[in-house]
Amino acid sequence: MRIRRRWLKPFQIDSASFATSALPYVNESITEVEYATKTLGAVGVALTSNHEGKYLGNPDFAPFFAQMEAMNAIVFVHPAIPLLAEVGGIFLLASPTVYLPVSAIIIFTGIHSTVFMCKGLFEFFFETGKQMVLIWSMSGFDDMQVARTFIDLALSGTLQNLTNINYIVPHVGGSLPSIIDRSIAGRSDDDNAAIMEAFHTRCWWDSAGVTYAHQIGGLLAYNISPSFLLYGSDFPWVPASVLDLAFDAIATSPFLDDIQKQAMRSENVKRLFAGKIQF
Numbered sequence: 001m002r003i004r005r006r007w008l009k010p011f012q013i014d015s016a017s018f019a020t021s022a023l024p025y026v027n028e029s030i031t032e033v034e035y036a037t038k039t040l041g042a043v044g045v046a047l048t049s050n051h052e053g054k055y056l057g058n059p060d061f062a063p064f065f066a067q068m069e070a071m072n073a074i075v076f077v078h079p080a081i082p083l084l085a086e087v088g089g090i091f092l093l094a095s096p097t098v099y100l101p102v103s104a105i106i107i108f109t110g111i112h113s114t115v116f117m118c119k120g121l122f123e124f125f126f127e128t129g130k131q132m133v134l135i136w137s138m139s140g141f142d143d144m145q146v147a148r149t150f151i152d153l154a155l156s157g158t159l160q161n162l163t164n165i166n167y168i169v170p171h172v173g174g175s176l177p178s179i180i181d182r183s184i185a186g187r188s189d190d191d192n193a194a195i196m197e198a199f200h201t202r203c204w205w206d207s208a209g210v211t212y213a214h215q216i217g218g219l220l221a222y223n224i225s226p227s228f229l230l231y232g233s234d235f236p237w238v239p240a241s242v243l244d245l246a247f248d249a250i251a252t253s254p255f256l257d258d259i260q261k262q263a264m265r266s267e268n269v270k271r272l273f274a275g276k277i278q279f
Contacts, residue, residue, distance in 0.1 A: 016277050018044045018076055023051035026064045037071065043276040044074035044168070049149035053083035053091055056149050057156030069162040074272065076168040079145025146174030150203075151183045160194035165202065166272065170232060172205045177218035200224060204272055206232030207264070210246045212253040226260040230269050 019036030021029035036042040045068065047056065054060060056077065068075060083091045146169060153159040159167075169176070180199075184192050205219060205228060220226070231250075233243055250261060270279050 018046040046076045048080040049145040055152040057152035072164045147176040172211045206230040208232035208234035212249040229264040231265045
């Protein structure tokens with residue numbers, strides 16, 4: 001982010017940016033996020049679903065999230081490759097579904113890019129429910145990672161106990177809606193109510209991917225207000241053909257009316273970033 005802001009400054013381009021962290025290094029991450037927000041003007045913080053195998057609800061990250069709470073932070077979470085515990089100094093990829101299409105890791109160098117391929121695309125669907133790293137997918141692998149990290153945040157208490165943090169959840173939660181009820185069953189009524197309150201009032205759900213054909217219906221079944229839905233494209237990680245499919249799915253979705261669709265594309269994000277971005 002530092003390089004980007006400095007590169008854009010001579011061109012007088014005014015664009016909003018998110019701070020990135022140095023997690024799993026907590027103290028360094030707090031320092032970097034504070035610098036990015038106070039000095040570079042970052043309007044939010046971008047995390048991945050897991051950082052070197054540690055998901056966001058990990059107790060080691062408690063001081064970091066305490067600082068996010070103090071900052072009233074907007075935290076964007078994106079899925080990443082799921083990792084097993086470190087074994088002999090090596091992280092093992094938890095990607096058993098090797099027969100599915102591969103995901104793409106795009107490394108930018110100047111104006112050029114190099115694409116590397118990795119296995120286990122399907123796993124990304126669950127990782128949003130837990131955490132993320134710095135590897136981005138072109139397909140459904142995202143959704144599992146989304147689900148894993150947000151269930152992790154809820155079961156650890158981070159989600160519901162730190163009430164000043166707003167979260168942007170990609171891919172309208174990925175596979176999260178399908179596992180919420182079973183994941184929180186058996187907890188106290190008060191805790192379950194607090195978890196659902198967080199999902200209803202402090203989670204903002206972006207549309208990245210072809211999520212409005214059917215998937216959005218599962219999220220709205222939890223009485224999530226359409227006023228907390230945001231537009232997300234996943235560009236440049238997905239090809240233009242997929243962007244067209246995703247946009248068409250929104251336009252024809254039976255789950256929202258035209259006013260709600262227009263608010264999802266513009267008004268909702270203005271409300272989230274009120275006072276942080278000049279629209």
